[in-house]
Amino acid sequence: MNKTAIIRCEHFNAAHRLHNNNWSEEKNLQVFGKCNNPSYHGHNYDLEVKIIGLCNPETGYVIDTKLLSDLIKDKILNRFDHKNLNVDVNEFESLNPTVENIAMVIYNILKPELEASLELKIKLYETARNYVEYPY
Numbered sequence: 237m238n239k240t241a242i243i244r245c246e247h248f249n250a251a252h253r254l255h256n257n258n259w260s261e262e263k264n265l266q267v268f269g270k271c272n273n274p275s276y277h278g279h280n281y282d283l284e285v286k287i288i289g290l291c292n293p294e295t296g297y298v299i300d301t302k303l304l305s306d307l308i309k310d311k312i313l314n315r316f317d318h319k320n321l322n323v324d325v326n327e328f329e330s331l332n333p334t335v336e337n338i339a340m341v342i343y344n345i346l347k348p349e350l351e352a353s354l355e356l357k358i359k360l361y362e363t364a365r366n367y368v369e370y371p372y
Contacts, residue, residue, distance in 0.1 A: 239355075241288045242298045246308050248317035251278040252333040255322075276320055279362050281338075283312070285346065288355035299354065311345050335362040339370040 253276045254268040264272045271277065285308055289298045319325060321333040327341045339360040347356050361367040 237290055239288050240291055240298050241286050241357075242301065242304070243284050243286045244301065244304050244308060246283045246285070246313060248281050248283065248313050249278060250281060250316050250319050250321050251276040252321040252328070253277070254332055254334060256332060276322070281316075281335075282361040282367075283308075283342070284359035284361075285342075286357040286359065287350065288357065289351075289353055299350070307346065307349055311349065312342055315345075316342075335360055335366065336368050336370070339368045343370050 252271075253273060254271040255264050256267075259267070285304065287299045287304060291298055315325060316338075321328045321338070325333075325341075328337075331337050331341070339358045342360065343356060343358045346358075350356060358370045359367060360370075
């Protein structure tokens with residue numbers, strides 16, 4: 237039997253500042269540019285959560301989409317939406333909230349909530365032109 241992927245798309249808005257505390261203000265500005273704004277800046281993130289696994293022969297589901305939707309809302313949207321990632325999300329106290337790191341954090345939050353037999357892939361769009369996939 238082949239595996240099937242089901243994808244849930246969500247959206248959240250969040251602010252962040254890209255900054256390395258070990259660097260000078262000049263180097264931070266050089267590397268991160270306007271993303272280093274001390275007053276932060278925001279994005280309208282689009283999130284795709286892909287669950288890959290075998291369909292349950294009794295339900296036909298890889299995962300119940302209502303359960304997946306509730307899980308994403310509870311664990312991700314409530315935690316990230318309309319938040320300042322640097323200030324309001326514990327994982328970013330010492331981790332620069334780049335789109336790459338945000339995707340990794342989302343993965344690490346969701347993965348333990350899933351059955352071990354299911355694979356998880358995260359695609360996170362920071363803009364229409366910039367997105368990451370984790371893991372790749």
